[in-house]
Amino acid sequence: MDTQSWKDVYKGMSSDNIKGLVLALSSSLFIGASFIIKKKGLKKAGASGVRAGVGGYSYLYETLWWVGMITMIVGEVANFAAYAFAPAILVTPLGALSIIISAVLARIILREKLHTFGILGCALCVVGSITIVLHAPQEREIQSVKEVWDLATEPAFLLYAVAVIIAVLILIFHYLPQYGQTHIMFYIGVCSLMGSLSVMSVKALGIALKLTLSGTNQLIYPQTWAFTLIVIVCVLTQMNYLNKALDTFNTAVVSPIYYVMFTSLTILASIIMFKDWCSQFLKASLNGI
Template identity: 50%
Template sequence: MKTSSLVIDGQEYDNLSFTIGLGLAVASSVFIGSSFIIKKLALRKQISSGNIRASAGGYAYLKQWMWWLGLITMGVGEGANLLAYAFAPAALVTPLGALSVLVSAVLSSKFLDEKLNFLGKISCFLCIVGSVIIVIHSPKSEEIKTFKELTQKLTDYVFVTYVSIIIFMTIIIKLMFVPRFGNSNILVYLFICSAIGSLTVAFCKAVALGVKESIVGNNVNNISNYMFWLILLSCIVCIMIQMNYLNKSLDIFNTSIVTPVYYVMFTVLVIIASGILFREWEHMKFGDILGCACGFLVVITAIFMLNAFKDLQFTLRDLNINARHSRNSNDEFVVSLSRSRSR
């Protein structure tokens, strides 16, 4: 019996695999969005206990079971996201990560009493739209079958240059920008987190491929390969740095703002890292390049609005009231003008 199937980006997916991938992608967004809230609650509990805040260099949150629950929740979400790519096309899985922004916004308003103003909600929507545009037009990940092939790509001079730039910029931001703007500008900590996170994705993929190949491969033992352990160590270091600066950002800023900005910056930098790693930008069409540029502009506009107007107390009701006042003022002006003319 032949099962029904569909073709996306030149690859064939049967409906069962597509449904499983879709479910995993949605579940991933729910877990990741929830993890931000759980971590924020743990950090608030740490502050109420009189411990040093994470943003000030404190690590008392490591003793909080709730923080570890948030970390495990994020790990489950990332694992589900990784599995989703095996069942569904990347063109579907990656944009669905934007659902984590909505999940976090809803849960933060319910459990953290954090409110987004009207412009903030529009900015979150624009963050999602811009990210989806970028993902749709970005180069799709290439299939890599062996650990050796991936390690060759990781040691390619172009990717090594990207890693060097990321490390250099992280050190500069850590030394020059964190002391001055770390507690006032949300982009400082989240850039470090997202930049290092783009490296984490590449290293995690290599580790997962190495383990999988060692278990099911034909007489292949990557565990004895020094490159495997070097990549695993790099992966652990990147995850530790990423979680540290994410905790600092969550400790200072509202989750409803941290989540969309982190999602956008992380998604954009992962796409850039993947493009450099697999060199698929060379084969992009002009329409896709234009689409990516438009997506970047939307994202930049959204991030600017989130930061510039985050303290402005403004709702849709205020907009309606201002519209009525403006209409009444115009009516009064017309009446006064007609009276002056009649005289």
């Protein structure tokens, strides 16, 4: 892409979208590295205790795992800030960078092999993410966290949330005990489904924080704390089953599958809740007229 084309891209993006872009890229660097550090910690803990993949929590006493966890938290904080400035449809796909980082580090540090199809998959993730980023819609103006709550309690999103919770419960209590050690999709399914709900809640908290810092206090509303509780529950669930997935399967396999499923479900949830593409479709229709 030539210089003029890049100027056109940035001209079409709002300043908030650009801030979100930079924060999301920084987040991917930290999160990609954290996968490898946590994997090293899980392997070290598993050598002297009960492995996470079979229900153990010995990794909680492993310093290296906590270093990886702190690295991930730094990345998630940057990600949290990114959601305050840009739509989820723009921020989430940028996680493709974390796949490249984790795949390269897994090859160098963990000596895990990345086959031809794995390399092709990573490349396709990056191409798809760039395409989405360049065509990301402008974010709708939201004046209060109560407005986000109204969006979250509309019938369409409530139906999606209920379907996600039912699917997660079925996976946890029926499929994981039987197939968790042999089929990666069940662990990743739980992480991705819960992740799509956590991202919507993180987006709401990001908006609340942004408005609070600009002088409109959102901490007085119970909806803010309700979103906080949802984030805590979803993140703890994600962390638990992601640890099991990392302990059981290769990082080079876990990372891209998790990214694709998580991103796809997050985009779907964002379309349902925030209706990010509605204005784009309307604009295209009016231009056609």
